[in-house]
Ligand code: C2E
C-alpha cells in the first residue's frame with residue numbers, strides 16, 4: 001500500500017467519523033431543543049405545542065380522546081395581591097395536583113397563564129369526561145394550597161370536547177373546549193361540555209348573530225323593567241332595572257341567556273348596548289311625560305366598559321334630555337378585574353357626569369375587595385345566589401350581613417336582588433339592606449305594565465289618585481343608606 005493512499009483513507013475516515021459525531025450531537029441537541037420547545041418552563045408540564053402534537057397523535061391512532069380545558073377563577077387576584085412569585089408557586093402546585101388527580105393515562109399540559117389542558121386517551125364518553133372534570137375541580141378545592149403559610153382557596157372552570165361529536169381535528173377540539181370553558185365560567189357551573197349554542201363561530205350561533213343584527217333594526221329586541229324598592233321606611237319604588245329580551249319571530253320571547261353569551265364574544269355587543277341605553281332613555285322620557293320620574297339601571301357587559309361607553313351615554317342623555325342622575329349603570333366584577341385601571345377611569349368620568357355605577361352580582365366572582373378600592377361606584381348588588389335561599393342557609397345570612405356592613409362603611413348603597421319571599425325581605429330589612437329587588441315585588445315587566453305597577457303603587461301609597469313624581473330621583477341614596 002502506498003503511503004499517499006493510506007493518508008488519504010485516514011483523512012476520509014476521520015472526516016466521516018467527525019461528521020457522524022457532529023450529526024449525533026446535532027441530533028441530540030435538536031431533540032433537546034424540541035423537548036425544551038414543548039415544555040412549559042414554569043411547571044415542567046408540556047406546553048401548547050406538546051398538546052397539539054399529542055392530540056394529533058391520539059386522533060391518528062383512535063379511539064376518540066377527550067380534551068378538557070381548565071381555567072382558574074380569580075388567579076389574577078393572587079398575582080395582584082400576593083405578587084408574581086406567589087402566583088408562579090401556586091401554578092406549580094396546581095400543576096402538581098392536576099397531574100396527580102388526572103392519573104397516568106391522561107396528559108396534563110399548561111397552555112399559558114392559568115390555563116391548563118388535560119388530554120384523555122379514548123374511548124371516553126361525556127359522563128366519564130364530566131366525572132374526571134369534577135374530580136379535578138374537587139382536587140383543586142381540597143388542594144391545600146398555600147402561599148407563605150397563607151391558605152389559598154383555588155377554584156376553576158372546565159370545558160370539555162369529545163373528539164367525534166364535538167370536533168374532528170386537534171384545532172377544532174381545542175377551540176371547542178375553549179368555548180365550553182368560557183361558557184362554564186360565565187354560567188358559574190364548574191363544568192360544561194361543548195355545545196354549539198355557546199359558540200359564536202358555530203353555524204347556529206352565526207345564524208342567530210346574523211338575525212340579531214336584523215332584530216335590532218326591526219325592533220325585535222325589547223326591554224322589560226323590574227322594580228327596585230326601598231328596604232326601609234315605606235318600601236317605595238326607587239327605580240327599575242332594564243333587562244333585555246328578544247321577541248324572536250319563530251322562537252318566541254328569548255331570555256338574555258339564549259343570546260347574550262355569544263353576543264358578548266363578538267363586537268355586536270357594542271350596538272346591542274347602545275340600543276339598550278337609547279331605548280331605556282326613550283322609555284324614561286315617555287314615563288316622565290306620564291308623571292313617573294324614576295331611575296333606570298342598564299346592564300353593561302365587561303367588553304363595553306371603556307371610553308366608547310361615555311360617548312354612548314352622552315348620546316342617550318342628550319337625545320332625550322334625560323337627567324344623568326336618573327341613569328344607573330350596572331357593571332360586573334369581571335369587568336373591573338379584566339382592566340382595573342381602565343374601569344377606574346371610566347367609572348370616575350361617569351360619576352363626574354352624574355351617572356351612578358353599581359357593582360352587579362357582588363360576591364359571585366372570585367374577585368377580591370381590592371378591586372373596589374379607588375372605584376367611584378355608588379352601589380353594590382349582592383348576588384342573588386346568596387339572597388334567594390337566605391333563610392335556608394345560615395352562612396348566606398352571614399355573607400349578606402357582612403356585605404351590607406362593609407358597603408355601608410364604604411358609603412355605598414346595598415341592593416339585594418332575587419328576593420322571592422316575605423321572610424327573606426323581612427330579614428334583609430332587619431339587616432339594613434337599602435334596596436330590594438325580586439319576584440316578591442314584581443317580575444321584569446313590559447314597559448306598559450311597569451308603568452301601571454308604578455302608578456298603582458303610588459296610588460296605594462297615597463291612598464288616592466296619582467299625585468306626582470315617584471321617589472326622589474335626584475337625591476343620592478348613598479347619603480342615606482339606612
Ligand atoms: P342580572 O343583571 O343579575 O339580572 C337579574 C336577573 O335575575 C334577571 O334575569 C331577572 O329576571 C332575574 N331575577 C329577578 N328577580 C329574581 C328573583 O326573585 N328570583 C330569581 N331566581 N331571579 C330573579 P334575566 O332577565 O334573565 O337576565 C339575566 C342576565 O342577563 C342579567 O343578570 C344580566 O347579566 C344579563 N342582561 C340582561 N339584560 C341585559 C342587557 O341589556 N345588557 C347586558 N349586557 N346584559 C343584560
Ligand code: CA
Nearest residue numbers: 241299330360
Ligand atoms: Ca343587573
Ligand code: CA
Nearest residue numbers: 360361381417
Ligand atoms: Ca345581578
